[in-house]
Amino acid sequence: MRHFPGAAVPLVLFAAGWLFCAAGHAAEPARKSADAPAARAGQKEAAPQWEGVDKTVIEKYAEAAGRPAREPYINTDQGDLLLFCFLVAGVIAGFIAGYYFRALFPPRPKKTEEKTNV
Amino acid sequence: MRGSRKALLILLGVAVALFPSPAYAMHISESILPGPWAGLWFAVSLPFVLWGLRDIQQRSREKPYTKALVGLVGAAVFIVSCMPIPVPWLGTCSHPCGTGLAAILIGPWATVVVASIALLLQALFLAHGGLSTLGANICSMGVAGAFIGYGVFLVARRVGASFFVAAFLAGLLSDWGTYATTSFELASALCGDNSPWQMFLTILVAFAPTQIPLGVAEGAVGAMACLFIHSRRPELLGNLMEGKRA
Numbered sequence: 001m002r003h004f005p006g007a008a009v010p011l012v013l014f015a016a017g018w019l020f021c022a023a024g025h026a027a028e029p030a031r032k033s034a035d036a037p038a039a040r041a042g043q044k045e046a047a048p049q050w051e052g053v054d055k056t057v058i059e060k061y062a063e064a065a066g067r068p069a070r071e072p073y074i075n076t077d078q079g080d081l082l083l084f085c086f087l088v089a090g091v092i093a094g095f096i097a098g099y100y101f102r103a104l105f106p107p108r109p110k111k112t113e114e115k116t117n118v
Numbered sequence: 119m120r121g122s123r124k125a126l127l128i129l130l131g132v133a134v135a136l137f138p139s140p141a142y143a144m145h146i147s148e149s150i151l152p153g154p155w156a157g158l159w160f161a162v163s164l165p166f167v168l169w170g171l172r173d174i175q176q177r178s179r180e181k182p183y184t185k186a187l188v189g190l191v192g193a194a195v196f197i198v199s200c201m202p203i204p205v206p207w208l209g210t211c212s213h214p215c216g217t218g219l220a221a222i223l224i225g226p227w228a229t230v231v232v233a234s235i236a237l238l239l240q241a242l243f244l245a246h247g248g249l250s251t252l253g254a255n256i257c258s259m260g261v262a263g264a265f266i267g268y269g270v271f272l273v274a275r276r277v278g279a280s281f282f283v284a285a286f287l288a289g290l291l292s293d294w295g296t297y298a299t300t301s302f303e304l305a306s307a308l309c310g311d312n313s314p315w316q317m318f319l320t321i322l323v324a325f326a327p328t329q330i331p332l333g334v335a336e337g338a339v340g341a342m343a344c345l346f347i348h349s350r351r352p353e354l355l356g357n358l359m360e361g362k363r364a
């Protein structure tokens with residue numbers, strides 16, 4: 001663990017910068033619509049933001065080639081059901097990851113405990 | 119320092135738990151590939167999966183911690199390949215794959231198995247990818263991602279790159295390799311009368327603005343994780359440290 005904290009600093013800064021930029025980008029359309037509601041009235045609805053590259057790339061080229069995607073066989077993409085499924089999957093996977101992480105990397109005994117035991 | 123590390127880990131955990139949402143990226147959705155192409159990619163991926171299962175069984179007998187490591191890495195690959203990451207200047211999202219780091223830790227064959235399980239669960243329950251395109255998705259994320267990551271790490275170590283740089287390159291190139299393979303799978307199946315190479319390049323270029331920064335991020339996170347493991351339990355990395363196969 002000797003190298004971890006120092007090396008983590010640029011990573012945390014990088015992640016924070018990334019989040020900051022994303023938040024700024026996400027706030028932009030709302031700001032624009034608040035500034036110019038009249039100008040927006042006659043326009044078409046803007047393209048949805050933050051779509052995955054499967055929509056913007058894979059499905060775009062697949063549709064152009066006449067192979068549009070069909071609905072999944074078990075379609076959980078209905079309302080908040082998909083959010084629920086992702087949450088459950090995340091909890092289960094997180095539990096498994098945490099369980100094995102603790103088995104592989106057990107916490108080190110604190111120095112004070114070591115001294116007391118000695 | 120220990121307290122700040124704990125706080126950082128808790129923050130990351132909370133962030134992951136609070137923002138679960140579907141990520142759509144390299145997964146080829148249901149029925150996009152014509153039947154023969156989907157079948158071909160199943161046939162290509164099957165031997166890798168079977169060999170991977172055999173590899174896990176064999177290594178579990180030799181090293182008792184293998185199953186725990188495979189479980190940890192499998193759960194991590196599942197989570198990472200579901201995690202949408204926004205690319206601020208584009209307004210799109212994509213996800214890392216985690217197979218480069220997984221290949222360093224458990225080897226490329228076992229990585230194909232864990233990636234297959236993750237992709238199967240995502241196709242079944244998370245409307246993410248597809249059952250008919252599972253073979254193609256295993257080939258891109260499991261096979262290409264794992265073997266590119268593992269190969270790059272070995273070569274980088276052999277030519278004298280530091281551990282951090284080798285792990286970074288493995289994560290970076292395995293991510294890009296996954297998306298390049300997806301582009302190839304799409305182009306070869308959907309090009310029709312046009313040149314498959316031209317379509318391959320077109321799709322690859324379309325992926326590039328999103329995947330270049332995400333690949334860099336995946337490489338950096340993977341390298342950090344490798345440093346952590348190296349400092350806590352270097353024996354998990356086996357002979358890879360010297361640039362030899364584990």
